[in-house]
Amino acid sequence: MKLFGYWRSLAAFRVRIALNLKGQPFEVVSTDLIKGEQFDPEYLKVNPQGVVPALITDSGEALTQSMAILEYLDEAFPAPALLPEDLMARARVRALCMIMVADMHPLVVPRIRKYVTQDWGHSEEELGAWIGNWTKKGLEAVEAHLTDGGHSGKFCEGDQVTMADLCLVPQIGAAMLFKIDITPYPNAKRIFDECMTIPAFFDARPQAQPDFPEDMK
């Protein structure tokens, strides 16, 4: 398969982890979101929304939106399962995913940063406060879900790696990159550390990608 992604895209990071866990080899096509390569006419034919990731399957079809891709990979390659069997547990996992995928991440992507700083003329400091605010609010909700009810274990839902962990790791990684204090979220931090001992997660990290900038190494 072929993955259009970018080293710092949290959504592409989720998909890389899933492909690694499923043992599916993939070729990465780096799409520089800062240079605006997601708006190249050739890429817009792949994904008219002009965002990454897009996964080209072996049959040549283009799949978009990271959560739809995770669900597809779990259906197409069932082992290891990324969702529990119990229906309530599945709902909890997906709800955790959505806090991060819908209520946190879309507020800090390049197109939003551009609108806030260029269209509205806010300073980098004000942008940082915006990013910090939504990251903290989201992580508070995630941590509450990981703490309440006692459903988390070694991972977000019991002792099985699920889609929730695939969403959590990029989000915590980004918070650390933005120098947001993550000590108020001990369960999230503990699960992040646990996941990072697994090669499928560790190898998918932004710093290990071929398009990670030399001057940030």
Added chain:
Amino acid sequence: MKLFGYWRSLAAFRVRIALNLKGQPFEVVSTDLIKGEQFDPEYLKVNPQGVVPALITDSGEALTQSMAILEYLDEAFPAPALLPEDLMARARVRALCMIMVADMHPLVVPRIRKYVTQDWGHSEEELGAWIGNWTKKGLEAVEAHLTDGGHSGKFCEGDQVTMADLCLVPQIGAAMLFKIDITPYPNAKRIFDECMTIPAFFDARPQAQPDFPEDMK
């Protein structure tokens, strides 16, 4: 079942349609997002994130996040199915959902409006431009997906009602409420009109909810 929602919540609207389609009776608990009732300590015990909807199942468990709830309802009550059988079609449906659920809706919810107008002091006009910008960008992407590849039919994916339609209808309804011109999105508009002929959709509309304001009728 019991649904914590609000007449103008797009996410609660999605869940109401699903419950109607599945023939599951439910009691609505109105949670006034403008008054801030989502932050009442009693509600935070149900959903620590302080957002609607939350669905209390007959066994008393609280499910949150509309997409997780739609997937749960589809697994718990399989008929009529809200996802196609074909894996690629399922991925397309979920991707359409995510454009709306992740990349459009979270940018216009009350907490964002509050930050934009109160924390940043932007005018109602500037807020309107923000809402209009993300609504249009999202609907352009949705329309492109409905047009390209020829997968849409009577509904977003062929002639079967799917989760994508449950996400599309509230989003188009909101665009009309915000007086955004939807004529550039003829497929989306056509599918909205088609869905609204189905009682499960029509009865779930904001205007039909008991908490819809008298002075807006």
